[in-house]
Amino acid sequence: MLYRKNPKNGDELSILGFGAMRLPVKEDGSIDDKTATDMVRTCIDNGVNYVDTAWPYHMGESETFLADALADGYRGKVKLATKLPQWMVKRLEDMDKFLNAQLEKLNTDHIDYYLVHSLVGSSWKTIKEIGVLEFLDKAKADGRIINAGFSYHGDPEDFAPIIDAYDWDFCQIQYNFLDTNVQAGTAGLEYAASKGLAVVIMEPLRGGNLADPVPKEILDIWNEADVKRSPVEWALRWVWNHPEVTVVLSGMSAPEHVQENLKVADDGLPNSLTEKELQLVERAAEKYGELMKINCTACRYCMPCPEEVDIPACFEVYNNLHMFGGEDRLKMMYAAKMGGILRGAETNFASQCVQCGQCLDACPQHIPIPDTLEKVAEEFEGPGLGERIAFAKQLFADDSC
Ligand code: SF4
Ligand code: SF4
Structure with missing residues (x-):
């Protein structure tokens, strides 16, 4: 040392x-x-x-x-x-x-x-x-x-x-x-x-x-x-x-x-x-x-979100998509993780953000969190999310419960 x-x-x-x-x-x-x-x-x-x-x-x-x-x-x-x-x-x-x-x-x-x-x-x-x-x-x-x-x-x-x-x-x-x-x-x-x-x-x-x-x-x-x-x-x-x-x-x-x-x-x-x-x-x-699209360091100062959106997890998956590709796999992971399937917890999709603004002052990176979550939701939700959740439930049910 x-x-x-x-x-x-x-x-x-x-x-x-x-x-x-x-x-x-x-x-x-x-x-x-x-x-x-x-x-x-x-x-x-x-x-x-x-x-x-x-x-x-x-x-x-x-x-x-x-x-x-x-x-x-x-x-x-x-x-x-x-x-x-x-x-x-x-x-x-x-x-x-x-x-x-x-x-x-x-x-x-x-x-x-x-x-x-x-x-x-x-x-x-x-x-x-x-x-x-x-x-x-x-x-x-x-x-x-x-x-x-x-x-x-x-x-x-x-x-x-x-x-x-x-x-x-x-x-x-x-x-x-x-x-x-x-x-x-x-x-x-x-x-x-x-x-x-x-x-x-x-x-x-x-x-x-x-x-x-x-x-x-x-x-x-x-x-x-x-x-x-x-x-x-x-x-x-x-x-x-x-x-x-x-x-x-x-x-x-x-x-x-x-x-x-x-x-x-x-x-x-x-x-x-x-x-x-x-x-x-x-x-x-x-x-x-x-x-890298979103400047998030995963410090979690913005958490907890009153709507239970896992903000850094949403940003991580978005950055991973733009850095490493693998859209299908990441969309499935998003459905499983934010859908509460992997953790047996409540859902916390980016689209659950109600734009209350509570997280904004807490973010040391000054990320416009609600607006950025909208982009995450655009890329990872929409058509096909329901099917991915159902598939993830099938896939992970035995391991996660
Ligand atoms: S603005 Fe959205 S992400 Fe931020 S605390 Fe409010 S509901 Fe949660
Ligand atoms: S406070 Fe900002 S940098 Fe820290 S986890 Fe939340 S969004 Fe990311």
């Missing part, structure tokens, strides 16, 4: 952080505690010393899970990060309530890295007026938090004013080879680093979009490289190539992800990719831009 220094406090942080947002789950959707605990501990045993969670991850269960996963002496081996769900805060005292509840859930007396979660320009204005900076000062002074930061999903122009508004110790931004000009982007990364902040990176694989499955057109580009690397390796190495980056969070959801990420992290030195390799990554980014 390689380490990079937090310029604010000298902490030597592992370049790979464990993100507890996409943990392995059982059939009923609850966290697979045993597998997930093994994954967390394997990472720590191999040098990972930064673990990140948040109030809403896994419907509130991620923090509770980590309390157990970090028992048996593992808590002392890591810097633990969690986040204030600022969108749920109505008054100053709510912030204390959330932090104290998180300390209890995580079974710890302090949070090493505490973030104001998922800021955009407007939410920053609101939470600042409620008194978040006074709250952070107080929580640092009484030792409940050690370092204060924020995670960001807003527009590029709103990033620097937040950086300048407080003596932050770190920030967390979305960054990958496709997202160089959205949200904080490269300019934000460089600005935060120039101000002496540690920069933690989230979504290095863009919600897994850059990892699997990878379109043939992209694989062809990777195959041109002199040094052969997996798509995951290219994506992570590109982020680590930036010396301004401190930690890269990976939301590992299977033991094999742990093994691959640990291996790749051994080589994640700054400025280690050649000019030729960087040009290859740029070409892959251009090709993805041509192939």
Whole structure:
């Protein structure tokens, strides 16, 4: 494992952080505690010393899970990060309530890295007026938090004013080879680093979009490289190539992800990719831009939808159609999945959206969700859906019930 220094406090942080947002789950959707605990501990045993969670991850269960996963002496081996769900805060005292509840859930007396979660320009204005900076000062002074930061999903122009508004110790931004000009982007990364902040990176694989499955057109580009690397390796190495980056969070959801990420992290030195390799990554980014229709990272901040539309699942199937083809198979999968057949749940077709607009502000990618769902419905519903549902019921009835 390689380490990079937090310029604010000298902490030597592992370049790979464990993100507890996409943990392995059982059939009923609850966290697979045993597998997930093994994954967390394997990472720590191999040098990972930064673990990140948040109030809403896994419907509130991620923090509770980590309390157990970090028992048996593992808590002392890591810097633990969690986040204030600022969108749920109505008054100053709510912030204390959330932090104290998180300390209890995580079974710890302090949070090493505490973030104001998922800021955009407007939410920053609101939470600042409620008194978040006074709250952070107080929580640092009484030792409940050690370092204060924020995670960001807003527009590029709103990033620097937040950086300048407080003596932050770190920030967390979305960054990958496709997202160089959205949200904080490269300019934000460089600005935060120039101000002496540690920069933690989230979504290095863009919600897994850059990892699997990878379109043939992209694989062809990777195959041109002199040094052969997996798509995951290219994506992570590109982020680590930036010396301004401190930690890269990976939301590992299977033991094999742990093994691959640990291996790749051994080589994640700054400025280690050649000019030729960087040009290859740029070409892959251009090709993805041509192939991907909807900019969804599957973060699920838009969920739950009151009409039970599974928004990211709808977008995933739409993007897959446009990236990989396979219309018949994907239409059948859509019917089975959104028709509730595979999960034995309620239907959640894109056409069930009633355009209430509730999801719009929650989307860090600023996707016009209701309008985009209409396009999904146009392509995947209409004539033939009833037959596909009936066929999927026949096909999956035995396995799914
Ligand atoms: S606009 Fe549509 S998708 Fe969004 S929350 Fe409302 S019903 Fe759900
Ligand atoms: S639509 Fe937006 S909020 Fe919902 S999962 Fe995709 S990126 Fe996240």
